[in-house]
Structures are given as structure tokens and as C-alpha cells.
Amino acid sequence: MSEIITYREAIRAAIQEAMKSDERVFLMGEDVGRYGGSYAVSMGLLEQFGSERIIDTPLSESGFTGAGIGAAINGMRPIVEIMTVNFSFLALDQIINNAATMLYMSGGQFNVPVVIRMATGGGNQLGSQHSHSLEGWYAHITGLKILTPATVQDAYDMLGLALKDPDPVLIFEHALLYNNKGELDKQAVPIPIGKASVRRMGKDITIITYGISLFKSLEAAEILSKEGIEAEVIDLRSLRPMDDETIINSVRKTHRILIVDEGWKSGGISAEIMARINELAFYELDAPMQRVCSVEVPFPYAHHLEQAVLPQVEKIVAAGHKLMEEL
């Protein structure tokens, strides 16, 4: 049975259900309680679960993220909410030096089942310190799992899966997705962590993307389709582990690759995807791979400038043309 709800509500529902079914689950972060969450995800949860399990934290990202990690090591299933990816850098020591390494450097003795959620991405005119898409940067870190739900169903499913995962999972929620409405079937069997989804089938080009760029890519694919170019659209869903198999299968099918990512190109996840395709399927390529990413500037405030920075449907369509033009 499915319902139409928002991305925000889907995450909230997933938190509620996890907290009801598992006493080890709790939520902590800046303004998650009384304020209701800076993106209103946790609205009402304080009333429902009380301040012991919906914990407002001071502005101490390293302190409370580390506390989440410590609690996870000591048997809990914490959900740590960091207001935005830029703030998470204040907690990098804990995430990278502790969460990502603990299992390995303890020789398998201490796993860290923490879930860290944060908002990511631009488009809200929030300027250079609240708009960057840096999930790809986190995907560099071995020991972490990096999830990027685009759909309402994934927003719901991924939180549940992340809480069941024995290792640290970072979930990146694009700030512009919270109001998106979509179908949620709570009974649906979730797609496992690490599996990509082919959201649209096509034979001519493959668009590899994730998060909010999925919707721009799907829109571009429809435009391309009217011109006779059938794009396959892959929603990566998980940047680490990355589903090489689904990517490579599509490369073998279309031989033409376009990557759409709101991150920057240099050293970004788009570069990583290209590198993998190069390593695993070089001889399947029939055209130079293309990328549509954010322009390499810190995010500007002015609306028109910010929009010029971000990947847009027209840019994706143009890149699709470029892929096909040499035929």
C-alpha cells in the first residue's frame, strides 16, 4: 500500500518507526528537538519520544558527532543530524579518524553503527558556506558508506537500512528535495545499500547521476527522447560502495557516458566514476565521456549566478548532443 508524502515526511516516518521498534535508536543534533530540525524533519519527535531520545546539542559538531560514534561503539544506534554538509567539516576528525577507522585498526573488534544525516547542495541562495555538494568528497573515505537518496522511497528505505548496517553510514539529503512529494510504499522490499537503480531505460547514452540531479537528468532524457536520443538514467543511490556492475552494464549497452553531479569536477565523484569506467570498460567507450557538474566557484548568493553554477536541464541536453554529435 503506498501513499504520497514528502521527502521530509518520509525521513521523519523512517526515524519514528526505527525509534518505535528499537530502543537503541535516538536522534541528536543541533535544533532537532525544540526547533523541530532546521529542515523540519524532526518536527514533533521531541513530543513523541522525549528529550532523552531527541537530543538537542550545542554547536559542537565534533563533540556530538563523536558522541554518536562512541554511543554506537557502545551498543546504541544513534542518528546524528548535522545541519549542513559544510558544518560537518567541524566533525571531520570524528568521522574520518574515528568512525571510518575503528573497525579496521581494532582488528575487527569494534564496529561503529552510527548514522550521520546531513543536508547538502545548492539552489536556496545560501551562499558559499551552506550550499556545496561535498558527498563525493566523503566518498573518498574508505570505511564509510555514503548514501544519496533522491526519491521519497529511498529517503525512507535508506534510513532504515543505514540503521541496520553495522558500519558508519552518512546520508546526504539535498536541501531542495525535502518538499518533493513522491510515492512511499512502506511494505516494499528496500533496494540494498550499494545498489544503483536504472530509473530510465535507454539505448543511446547513459546518464549517471544521483540525488537531486536525478530529476534534472530525467527531464533532460525526455527532451532528448523527443529528438530520438534514448538516454538510460542511472541513479547511483550509493556513492560508496559504488555499484560498478550497474554502471558497466550500461556502458556496455550505450557506450556513451554522461555524468551529472552537483559537486565540482576536480577530484570529484564524477572523476571517480570516469576513472572506474576507464579501468573497467575502456574498450566499451565510443565517445569521450562527458560531465555536467557545478562550475568551480564557491557558491554565489545572487539567484541568477547560483543557477549558472548548478547543473541544469539544458546543460545536460547539450552534453547529450555532444555525445551523439560525432556519429
Place this chain on the structure above:
Amino acid sequence: MQIDIKQARSYYRQMLLIRRFEEKCMELYGYELIRGFLHLYIGEEAIAVGVMDAADAADAVITTYRDHGQALARGIEPKAIMAELFGKLEGCSRGRGGSMHLFDAKTRFYGGIAIVAGGLPIALGMALADKMMKRDRVTICFFGEGAVAEGEFHESLNLAVLWKLPVLFVCENNLYAMGTALECSESEQNIAKKASAYNISATQVDGMDVFAVAKSAKDAIAQIKKNNSPVFIECLTYRFRAHSMFDAELYRDKAEVENWKQKDPLIVLKKKLEATASGSQLGEDELEKEIALVIEEAVEFAKNGTLESVADLEKFVYSPKVQQ
């Protein structure tokens, strides 16, 4: 002052074990049997031994890269530690951690965190979990005075008090953060005083006196349990050896080192016993012999240990897959 000779002998034995173990490590480092960084605890043994005496088996311990002393005092087998230093599979971290990252689930020893102050937030979380699950446990968190300069120290002290977490913060103030003297880095050099700004119960204790440390730690743990709030102990101590193996110690006077050596915790303990006419009951020679055997056995064990197969290199980056 009444001294329990059995207790004193036990302290002495543990401190001597740490001392002789690390001296052996130095020797083996010279033979290249131990590599990487090797930070010795020599001079600071009274802190680990005293605090561990106060700790319960159910409590958790988290410490820094200078962790041999805590690990030995906590009861991790010397041979498992030595094997770890040798990079062997039989090591307490399977040879994955090395000197700075000793871990042991059996004794609830959570490392071995080599980022200064990085262990403090973890300790908060461990204590938070215990509190939420209503488990009567304490998390003991060791760190050096260098950590005081880090933001994580301040965030953690604040949160621990704010959330009333059962954490025992043990600051091992050996006066030097690597080569930087406390007076070169802190505006307020009395760490306990600084900590008390967070409204935490904080005291200074002579870190060279195992009895003093043990008493202070016992009191602290009792207080934590009674008041449901953290306690801070600053142990004044000194490391007799270099920061790590490759250190010319240009930042401090030899005379200063020699001066502190007069307060060697082993000597301090012996003097206390002698003052109470129980010195002869310590059985020092006997302990030396016994410990020499333990260390010899540990080295043999480590030498004969297994090198983990490179095929398992990627094991434990993530948890092994479990059947759902």
C-alpha cells in the same frame, strides 16, 4: 599512613612491568623488530596503574597514542601487546593498529586514539549509551595536557557536564605536548582550574604517587556514580623518555629530567614502604625475575607470531557480511 603491603606489591609489580616492558620495546625498536612510532610511558606508570585499580571490569577505557601503560595496567596480556608491536596476527589489534592503536574488547579497551583529544567525544558517547541504557558503568578517558588546546576538549567537557555523563576524565599532564611546553601553549596552566570553568568537579593529583592517583580515581568514580556527573582529575607527571623514539629532546633541560627522575613512581612507592618499615616485604628482586620471564615470554610469543595474510588486507574495512 597505613599501607596495604599486598596492594603496594601489586602496584609495584604493574608499574615495573610497564617499565621493563617498554625498556624492552626500546631495545627491540633498535633491532627494527618494532617500527612506526613508539611513545613510551616511562615515568607516568603510576597514573595508569592507580586509575585502573579504581576501575571496574565493566567500565570502559579510552586513551591516547601513548597507550602501553594503560593497556598493561588494564590487563591486556603482555604477549598480545608485544605481538601487536611486532605487527603480528596474534596482536591485540591483529597487527592492524600498532603501538598507537591497542584495542581489546575483553577488557573494554577502546584504543589507542592517535589524534590529540579525538578520544574525548567518543568517551562521551560511550557514557551516553550507558546512561541511556541505565548501565552502571563509567567511561575512563585518558588524554595529555596537549588536548586542552583542542576544541574537542572544550566541547566534550561542556557536553559531559551538560548531559551529566558518567565519564572520568584523566588528564596526564607531563608538561610537554611533544616538544611544546605547557607554558608555551596555555594561558591558564592549571588544567584542573581551566576544566572547572565547565562546572565539572576537577582536582589536581600527584601523578607520580600511585596511591594518590588510585585514591583520587576511586573517589572520582564514586562521585560520578553518586552524582550522575563527570569528574576531572589532572595528574601531574613527567615522561622520562623522549616523545617518541626519534627525538633529541632539544626542548627541555637534562637537569629538569633528572630532577623529575627523583620522583620516579617506583622510587616514590618504595620510599613510602620504607617509611612504614615494610620495604623489605616488597620482594623487588623476585618481581624483577618474574617480570623478566613474562617479557621474555611475550617477545618469544611475538617473534613466533603469524603475519596476517595479505589476502586479508581488506578485511574489516567494513563489517563482515552477516546473514540477515
Place this chain on the structure above:
Amino acid sequence: MSTFAMPSLGADMKSAVLMEWKVKEGDRVSKGDVIAEVETSKGVIEIEIFEDGIVEKILVPEESEAKVGTPLAIIRGLDEGIAAQEPAGSDVAAKTSEAEPPSTPLQPVSDEPIEPKRVKSSPLARKKAKELGIELSSLSKDDKAVHLAQVESKKISSTTAMGGMRQAIAKAMSRSNAEIPHYYLSTAINMTLALHWLEERNQERTIEDRILPAALLIRAVVLALQEVPQLNGFWMDDDLHMSEAINPGIAISLRKEGLVTPAILNAEQMDIDTTMRSLSDLIIRTRSGKLRSSEITQQTITITNLGDLGVESVYGVIYPPQVALVGFGRIMDAPWADGDSLSVRKVMQATLSGDHRATDGRTGGQFLNKLDQILQTPEELL
């Protein structure tokens, strides 16, 4: 002046891709010269010029498709004035003067070896071309990278040359069955003498010069046709047109798939050795896709020998507009009655498929009888 146009090489050929010019502007050509290679649904075929002259202008560049009848080149007759002498101001004259080499060489003379130009291509195109044994350089145009599609189209033209060929065969055969009222005659021929004779002749020859039974049978058919010419020719415009030239189309199977029946042209003018050499040459060129247009358009009869495959007798379908097909089965040991005595002999079934509109069974019978007779007197085959 005349134009050389894309020839029709078959009823079902609509167009072809001009793959390669064998001549350049200014070259002198003679009747029968191969001047270009074109790629058709039946593979690459060399096309010939049918007049003497000079290639005045090439009109269609390589690798472009041209419909049948499209002018491919302008040929100037040998007795016509050269273009430069044409009235001043004409396009041709202007172009010719432009084409004159500059007085000083633009390229400095260099001792350094010239690096072969690397062909740009997608990795996939490169890989596929390698697999298929296709030269990437043959696909490269204007310094643009070669993509899979170009390699595939090249491949398709050779595999659908197969597929296309099957289709072409299917088409021809349906047409044949629909239009031609076939009759079939068969006779068993004692090959003992002929094979014995062949064996003796071959002992005198070098290995390369040896005659195969297939050539012997072709030669026998040619001789028999000279006696019964009604089977050699075409059915066109509701009438039988007998052909003076005997151009037997020999059914040759390709390695992958498909069957072609190129002709040994003017076989009536050949002795058995020439027949053998022509057959060998034809087989080689068929399998390398280098047939000449006349060879695949001018067959006057078809000979199918399925003996290799162990088939005993062949009841073939006539290729229109031909009027007959001769089929040979396997030569096998069989009991043979010779008067009262019965013995084992080398026996082969010879079959005639005839077009009843052109001939009747009586003519067919005469042909088979003649064939038998010739094979019993092998000396005549020389």
C-alpha cells in the same frame, strides 16, 4: 565525352557504396579495366569500364553511396581534345589550371621519416575493428574519430552481405519457383572411366596443375551444351534467347553463409586446363569478395555440385533468367549392370532442372545423354 555510371549488377541492386577508385583523374583506361570497387549487398565487387579513354573527372568520392545509374566519372574519348583546349572560361578549364603544380615546392624536403598518421577512434571502435580485421584507417574521414557505428556498418555490410545474400537468394528462388515451370531429369553416370583417365593425366602433372573432378564435369557440361545449346541462355520477353558464349555459373559456398554462382566466362573457349585454372581463380576471388560484375551477371546456366556434402542427387532451382541448372551428386561405389554382368563402379547422379517454357524433357534428355557419352570418352574432354 561519356559518363561512367554505377552499373546495375543485379535486378535487386538499387545502389552501392563506392569503396575505392582504382584510377585517378587523367589515367588512361581501356575496356575491361577494373576502375573501381563497390560494396553491394553481395559484397565488394570490382566494376569495369566498357570503353577506352581517359578519366576526365571523378564525380563520386570514395565511401559514398550511389544509386544505380548515377554518373561516377566522366570519360573522355581518346580522339577527343584535351580539356585544357576547351573554350576558355569553362569550369573544366579553370579547374585544370588551378590544379597545376606550384612552381616552387611548398613542402621543404626533409630526411626525417614521416610518422604514419594515428587514426583517431573511440576505444570501442578500435577494439571492434581489430576483432573484425577492419583497418581503422579505411574508416577515418576528415580527421574525425572513428566510432562504433562506422565499424559496425562495415561489419554489417560484410555480415549482411551474408544476410543480404540469403535474402537475395531467397528472392531469386521465390521468383524462380513462382515463374519457372520446372522439369527434372536424372541419370546415373558411370564415372569409372573418366576418373581413371583423370588419374592418369594427373600423374603426368605437377600438384598445382592437377585437374579436379569438378573441372572435368564443367568441361563435360560445356561440351554437352555445344551439342544441346537450347539449355544455354535466357528466358526473356517470353522467348528463349540462346547464348553463344557458355558462361556456366558455378555454385560456390562462402565460408560463413551464403552461396554465389559466379560464372566462368566463355568456357567454350577453354580447354580442360584453362577451365581448371579459371575455376581455382574464381573460387579464390569469390571467397575474398573480389568478383567482377560480369561474372555475377552473365551466367548462362548454373552448375551445382553437392557431391562434397555427400548429397546423392541435386534437384536445383533455376536462377532466372537462366533456363537450366545441372546438378551433380556424390560419386560413390555402386553396383553397375553392364549387359549381364554386375560389378561395382564409381557412379554419380547427374540431374537437369529445366525451364519448361524454354525446353522440354526431350531436350533435357538429349543433354544428359550427351553428358554421359562425353564422360565415357574422356579423351574428348581435353
